[in-house]
Amino acid sequence: MTVTLFTHPDCLAHDPGPGHPERPERLRAILAALDAPDFATLDRREAPLADAAALRRAHSPAYVEAIFAAAPPPGTRVTLDPDTHMSAGSLDAARRAAGGAMAAVDAVLSGAARHAFVATRPPGHHAEPGQAMGFCLFNSVVVAALHARAAHGIARVAVIDFDVHHGNGTQAMAWDDADLFYGSTHQMPCYPGTGAAEERGAFGTVLNEPLPPGAGGATFRAAFDAVLDGMRAFGPELVLVSAGFDAHRDDPLASLMLDETDFAWAAGRLIEVSGGHLVSVLEGGYDLDALAASVAAYLRVIIAQDAEHG
Numbered sequence: 001m002t003v004t005l006f007t008h009p010d011c012l013a014h015d016p017g018p019g020h021p022e023r024p025e026r027l028r029a030i031l032a033a034l035d036a037p038d039f040a041t042l043d044r045r046e047a048p049l050a051d052a053a054a055l056r057r058a059h060s061p062a063y064v065e066a067i068f069a070a071a072p073p074p075g076t077r078v079t080l081d082p083d084t085h086m087s088a089g090s091l092d093a094a095r096r097a098a099g100g101a102m103a104a105v106d107a108v109l110s111g112a113a114r115h116a117f118v119a120t121r122p123p124g125h126h127a128e129p130g131q132a133m134g135f136c137l138f139n140s141v142v143v144a145a146l147h148a149r150a151a152h153g154i155a156r157v158a159v160i161d162f163d164v165h166h167g168n169g170t171q172a173m174a175w176d177d178a179d180l181f182y183g184s185t186h187q188m189p190c191y192p193g194t195g196a197a198e199e200r201g202a203f204g205t206v207l208n209e210p211l212p213p214g215a216g217g218a219t220f221r222a223a224f225d226a227v228l229d230g231m232r233a234f235g236p237e238l239v240l241v242s243a244g245f246d247a248h249r250d251d252p253l254a255s256l257m258l259d260e261t262d263f264a265w266a267a268g269r270l271i272e273v274s275g276g277h278l279v280s281v282l283e284g285g286y287d288l289d290a291l292a293a294s295v296a297a298y299l300r301v302i303i304a305q306d307a308e309h310g
Contacts, residue, residue: 011121021253026285039299115305125242135284171184171206245298248290
């Protein structure tokens with residue numbers, strides 16, 4: 001068994017514009033960190049393109065068609081919402097992000113990998129069934145969850161989200177789905193304004209543990225354990241992770257006070273409660289040094305666990 005990394009150069013071609021925090025340098029910083037010798041054992045694979053049929057499992061057909069049609073010519077951009085823009089390379093980047101998440105599910109469920117990490121961009125957890133927002137075009141983690149059902153016969157899937165921003169899109173997709181659990185720790189108040197503890201979904205399969213601005217590692221760990229307790233009660237057959245690293249104390253877009261040790265701890269807890277198989281999909285993280293160090297710390301734990309179990 002091994003740990004597999006899915007990424008693709010196309011994900012560097014998504015260019016939201018000068019000064020945008022969701023910039024190509026985010027992925028470059030991660031990949032540079034993963035060039036270190038302690039990541040030599042990673043099985044590195046290219047993220048494939050998700051096709052429209054796979055995207056339509058999570059998004060409305062009209063929305064998928066509109067995003068495909070919105071791809072602008074080289075040298076231009078289109079604005080989908082005040083924070084979300086497309087360049088000529090954005091459509092393929094977003095399709096690689098969703099396709100990489102699907103391929104990670106395939107690798108883990110086929111037994112080719114014990115764990116997988118999807119290092120792609122743009123992120124996805126703010127994308128709603130019919131709306132782009134918050135830097136996100138397609139909700140990659142939900143596309144992957146629904147692919148697990150369609151291609152592998154998995155019924156109950158959990159998505160755990162530790163991005164500092166609440167995954168409103170993932171929650172919307174899980175709201176009326178009795179077999180899709182969504183559990184989130186996030187800063188509140190903060191963008192996008194959703195994620196109150198009272199938001200539980202039509203079947204009680206949504207669990208939000210909001211954190212106050214300035215909260216540190218101890219508060220996060222207690223909330224995260226509460227989310228994992230809810231997930232275990234749900235009893236998933238597969239666990240997917242929206243792995244956002246913008247709760248780091250150095251991140252410019254929020255004000256939680258986590259550091260690399262908290263993300264390493266989260267990786268260990270996720271492996272412990274997930275039955276030993278884990279698919280993690282990159283979401284946010286906007287300070288380049290903090291992002292790279294946090295992803296590295298998270299993956300070191302996963303690699304060490306994999307080595308321990310042979």
